Amino acid sequence: MDNKSQASGVKKQSQWTLRNIILIALIAIFTGIIFWGAGFLYTALTVALTPFGMAPFANDLLMGLWCMAGPLTGFIIRTFGSAFLGEFLGASVEVFLGGQWGAGAFISGLVQGIASELGFTLTGYKRYDWFGLNASIFTTVVITFAWDMIRNGCDKFSLPLLLGLFVTRYISTFIFAGVLTKMIVKLLDRSKAINL
Amino acid sequence: MNPGMKLLLVMLVALEISFTQSLIVNIILIAVSLLYILTQHISMKALFGIIFWPLFPAVGLFVSQWLYGSAGIHFAWILFTRIYAYVFLGATFTLTSSITDLSLTLEQDFHLPSKFAYGVLAAFNLMPKIAEEVRIIKTSALMRGDALHFWSPKLYFKSILSSIQWSHNLAEAMTSHGFVEDYERTHYKVIRITALDWTLFIVLLAVVQVLLFFIRY
Numbered sequence: 199m200d201n202k203s204q205a206s207g208v209k210k211q212s213q214w215t216l217r218n219i220i221l222i223a224l225i226a227i228f229t230g231i232i233f234w235g236a237g238f239l240y241t242a243l244t245v246a247l248t249p250f251g252m253a254p255f256a257n258d259l260l261m262g263l264w265c266m267a268g269p270l271t272g273f274i275i276r277t278f279g280s281a282f283l284g285e286f287l288g289a290s291v292e293v294f295l296g297g298q299w300g301a302g303a304f305i306s307g308l309v310q311g312i313a314s315e316l317g318f319t320l321t322g323y324k325r326y327d328w329f330g331l332n333a334s335i336f337t338t339v340v341i342t343f344a345w346d347m348i349r350n351g352c353d354k355f356s357l358p359l360l361l362g363l364f365v366t367r368y369i370s371t372f373i374f375a376g377v378l379t380k381m382i383v384k385l386l387d388r389s390k391a392i393n394l
Numbered sequence: 395m396n397p398g399m400k401l402l403l404v405m406l407v408a409l410e411i412s413f414t415q416s417l418i419v420n421i422i423l424i425a426v427s428l429l430y431i432l433t434q435h436i437s438m439k440a441l442f443g444i445i446f447w448p449l450f451p452a453v454g455l456f457v458s459q460w461l462y463g464s465a466g467i468h469f470a471w472i473l474f475t476r477i478y479a480y481v482f483l484g485a486t487f488t489l490t491s492s493i494t495d496l497s498l499t500l501e502q503d504f505h506l507p508s509k510f511a512y513g514v515l516a517a518f519n520l521m522p523k524i525a526e527e528v529r530i531i532k533t534s535a536l537m538r539g540d541a542l543h544f545w546s547p548k549l550y551f552k553s554i555l556s557s558i559q560w561s562h563n564l565a566e567a568m569t570s571h572g573f574v575e576d577y578e579r580t581h582y583k584v585i586r587i588t589a590l591d592w593t594l595f596i597v598l599l600a601v602v603q604v605l606l607f608f609i610r611y
Contacts, residue, residue: 216509216568216575221561224518228553229525235528236544241447244454251461253454253524263544274554287514293488299451300444300484301408302477304401349412350455351473354463374545381547382554391555 203231213277226284228339229267230282231290236263247278254350260368261342262374264289266304268314269334276326280317281334285311302349306342313341314375335376339368396591397491398499403595407602411441411479417468418609419602420475428484428517434490444485455551499585509575517565527556 226261243256270282292299299306318340319332325333345365347353355363409418431441454475459470494515501511531552535542542549 208530208599215565216513216573217561217565219513220517221510221557221563223526224520224557224561225554226523227517228485228528228557229550231521231525231528232549232553241450244450248450248454248457251458253451253458256454257451270550270554271574279561293484294518300448300481301404301487302480302484304405304484306407317450334415349476349591351459351463351465351469354459354465354469356462356464359462365397378547378550382550385547385551386554389551389555 213275213280217383218280220284222280222284223287224277225271225274226267226287227268227291230288230295233263233266234292234295236260249323254363255366258352258363259370261339261367262370262372262376262378265310265314265338265342265375266379267369268311268338269317269331269375270382272318272334273331273379273383274327274386276323277317278323282311282315306325306345309345310338310342313338316341323327326388331380332375335368335371338375339364339371343367395594396585396587397496397501399587399595400491401496401589403598406570406599408480408483410602410606411476414606415469415472416606416609417472417475419605420472420479423479423602424475424482427479427486430463430486431482431489432440436489440451440489441484444481444489444587448477448481448487465495495585498581498583498591499587500587501579502581504589507581508573512568512573513565516568517561520560520564528553531556563575 208356223253240256240260243259244253247253247256265285267288268281268285272281276279289303289310292303293301314334314337316337318330319336321330321333324330347360353360411423455477456470456474458466459473460467461471479490479549497511497515500506501508503586528549531549532542540548
């Protein structure tokens with residue numbers, strides 16, 4: 199009996215160890231810093247698109263990049279809340295590096311974190327495959343888009359423009375948070391560096 | 395002000411101005427934040443940064459709303475000032491509070507488990523080293539004729555390998571310094587939320603509510 203309770207105890211052992219928390223934070227900071235290097239791209243795109251009034255597209259084109267930390271940490275540490283923590287910390291890095299969004303980045307981080315976590319929640323933290331990843335992408339795109347409509351006043355745009363923005367964001371998120379994440383996880387899988 | 399309370403206040407106000415539309419309140423928030431920042435002896439370079447960089451997204455949003463939005467130029471100005479309000483509100487926190495104090499108060503006063511407070515703090519303290527590591531990964535790949543960009547899976551793969559190794563080292567180091575997970579800790583530096591913190595928090599939040607309620611323009 200003693201043995202049995204021990205076995206179930208091991209099974210239920212929380213993934214939230216000190217080491218895993220540090221790991222999530224480190225991965226979030228790494229991705230945050232890599233995107234920081236791509237930050238000029240956002241400014242350049244915005245400058246290029248502003249004369250046409252299409253600046254919101256810069257945001258949606260790069261959305262996938264900013265939403266990568268969530269699915270990545272969610273995939274590596276497979277437990278409730280890891281995608282949220284990774285995404286939120288990734289956004290916080292931008293704040294401390296002096297990003298152009300200020301307090302807005304904290305809030306975006308919260309929204310993006312909840313959004314990418316929700317995808318894993320919907321699959322019950324069981325589907326760590328292409329399907330689970332796509333669930334996370336879907337919730338990320340829908341929730342962040344709804345949030346940006348409020349924050350950036352996109353709900354005042356006409357329907358075709360809104361659709362255009364939505365599709366752009368979906369493609370961007372699919373490429374970065376989807377395809378790129380899958381490739382990274384595949385590399386990790388092959389290297390057997392981590393128990394996936 | 396207690397850094398945890400300050401962050402909470404900043405986030406609450408930023409969240410509120412996302413849902414309300416008042417040009418004047420946005421400008422008041424920017425002005426008050428700027429005054430506060432100026433009293434804190436920050437560098438001119440940092441100040442220039444928070445004024446200059448948000449200009450791009452702010453102008454971008456303004457123009458697109460002006461050209462294609464149905465709500466007119468007044469709404470475009472609200473969006474323009476909203477971006478600056480976010481940045482200046484954020485700066486009142488980031489330019490004046492240390493991340494160490496934040497994690498100490500989150501642990502001691504907001505009852506965040508100590509492994510989160512110290513684990514995340516340990517990782518954030520490595521930020522300069524992480525920037526260095528990204529450069530090293532890119533340079534050593536370049537020496538093998540392999541250019542890594544932010545879209546290269548290899549760059550992230552190598553970063554994650556470093557993260558795995560470093561997280562292991564850091565956790566071991568913390569354990570060997572006497573850190574025990576899920577165990578009550580005593581504190582060398584005690585941070586409390588004082589009556590003054592509470593008063594400031596409540597009064598400032600109340601003032602914003604009153605402003606948002608009465609100033610609708």
